[in-house]
Amino acid sequence: DLETVSLSPNSQLKTIMGNRSASYNTGGAFYCCKSLTSINIPASVEIIGYWAFDHCHALRTVTFQPNSRLKIMDGAFWVCESLTSIEIPAGIEILESTFVGCTSLKNVRFQANSQLRTIGAATFQSCPLETIDASNCSYITSIGAPNGNMDLKTVNLFILGTKTPPLCNFLWLNNNAALRVPQGCVNAYKNANGWKNFAYISE
Incomplete structure (x- = not known):
């Protein structure tokens, strides 16, 4: 039932964990949080792991701080079907398959x-x-x-x-x-x- 995640701009969080298993549906930190609608990512984050937000069907808003420098791994936002737009800061590296199945993007x-x-x-x-x-x-x-x-x-x-x-x-x-x-x-x-x-x- 988790709907929102708010991380402090002064957060020291470095990694939103993923799972590099060959089977994507083993999931990452927020795998299959089907009610999650928004998350803000502080600049401290350096990695969003494999499949971290996979199948977050209601996720509409992902906000990065402008000075972010991070790597978004494969499958991180797979099948986030409510995501309609994304603005990616200068220091972000996106890998293959990051937004696969975002059918409203x-x-x-x-x-x-x-x-x-x-x-x-x-x-x-x-x-x-x-x-x-x-x-x-x-x-x-x-x-x-x-x-x-x-x-x-x-x-x-x-x-x-x-x-x-x-x-x-x-x-x-x-x-x-x-x-x-x-x-x-x-x-x-x-x-x-x-x-x-x-x-x-x-x-």
Whole structure:
């Protein structure tokens, strides 16, 4: 029946424990807390473990402090079906399969000065994403590749901050998807594999 978790901004908590078992349903710290609707993660946290919030079906709000520097492990937010948007601070590293099955997740935004270098093919698998705002990410080198195909058939707008087109591999792409890129980089994206398939590319 746990509905909310409030951790003090001055918390010294380092880890929200997970379980690295090959069987995800062994669960992590908040596995299957089906009434949990919100949690705020203090900046002290360095790791959110494997499957930590797996199957928290009612989880709608996950708030990170802006100066957070942490790693979110595989499956940490699997099947959080009520999560509609997520804002990811600059110092956060997300691994493959982090948000799989978040069937209401439509908007993803990365905050300023992001050091993110890779968005894995399965990071947002089965998420009906409409907007991915990675305009603050200037270091991304790979999206959905080389490990697999990224499904963007629901995305209407993808905003990128990298001047050099990242390596990418898109299996499905929305026919009306728009891509916004840094100033002076339109032609580079129009000639790059994967990116050139976007219907609209602009600065």
